[in-house]
Amino acid sequence: MASMWKEFSKGLWNEIPPFRLVLGLCPTLAVTKSADNGLGMGLAVIFVLVLSNAFISAVRKIIPKKVRIVCFIAISATLVVAVELLMQAFAYPLYQQLGIFVPLIVVNCIILGRAEAFAAKNPVHLSIADGLGIGVGYTLALTLVGALREMLGTGMLFGKYIMWESFQPFKIMVEAPGAFLALGSLLGLMNCITIIQARKRGDELPVNLTSGCGGACCNPEK
């Protein structure tokens, strides 16, 4: 039980996909015009990720090493088509909003990344916990980015007006550049928090916070 919690909780902060793993950025940037869309996309990813991790982990011993990537893709593609059909059948307005990004979940690096890095090496229950954790982390991140953009760009949150009356929306936040502004600011904020935490504990500063250049941006004067 403790190990399952460990695998689940790492997805929520230490390995939260768009901010720490910096994976799955395409949908993070493209569909987060509103908190609703972010949440819907996140739920679709949770569904695909948990099931693909479970299936892949269950068959990991019989998959020959040389064709493992093809097998992983076949499994996750099946699940993505399933999610697309289910979304059309039960949540058509969401499908209209997300459009092409639903089928594109299949090339989302998170799915293949977790399959290769985790599910192919670990038992089913841990893989499910891992998929759930990463998926929930991804959903939280998308919803947060979506909420920020929707709030600043339209003054609304989940479709309800929440800002003060004379608030002038920043139209740019719901356009494409707003996605970069929102994601970049959140990445920077997360790195700041990590650095402050590390200082408090008196640890060494982590050199490479994200896989990219994230670390350098937040601690210019040391």
Place this chain on the structure above:
Amino acid sequence: MREILSMIIVLSAICSASGFALSYLKQTSAPLIEAQVLTYVQGPAIASVYPAAENDPVAERQPFNTPDGRRVMVFPYKQGGKLLGVALENKAGGFGGDVNVMVGFNLGNDSLLGIGITEMKETPGLGTKVAEPKFTKQFIGASAAVELSARGGKVDSVSGATISSAAVIGAVKAADQDYQALKAQILQTWQ
């Protein structure tokens, strides 16, 4: 040799399992998806074509076969239990792909009751203006032989979006052809 065999077997097993699972899911979800599309795509267009309908056009829809073998869904418009008009959908090529238009016909004098755009991929903010009431209201009550004013007709095209406007006209004309071909069958079915 054993390795190659096991690769072939495992991969074929996975692929055929997913093939079967998906075809099953596709079949079971098809009616649900059709209902959703009718509610969210055709429904609003029909409501804008005849807001005064006293029946439920989507629930009472009927498929018809055109002489050239296509299947067209026809939505009846009734008031006081009497069939006043029908709506049917057709499409024409626009700037970014097909423009699908729901066209309502008045059965009394074959004129248009109105139109509603159901699907299009026109340029946002430019071509998409053909879906706005400013453009679509020109079709209400017009004769079915519509034409853009640039070509001697009465419909003013959306400025800067002539191709999109012409696509709507084309779709209306195509729908009119279907309507003429099916009118006798339609009257038989509902009266």
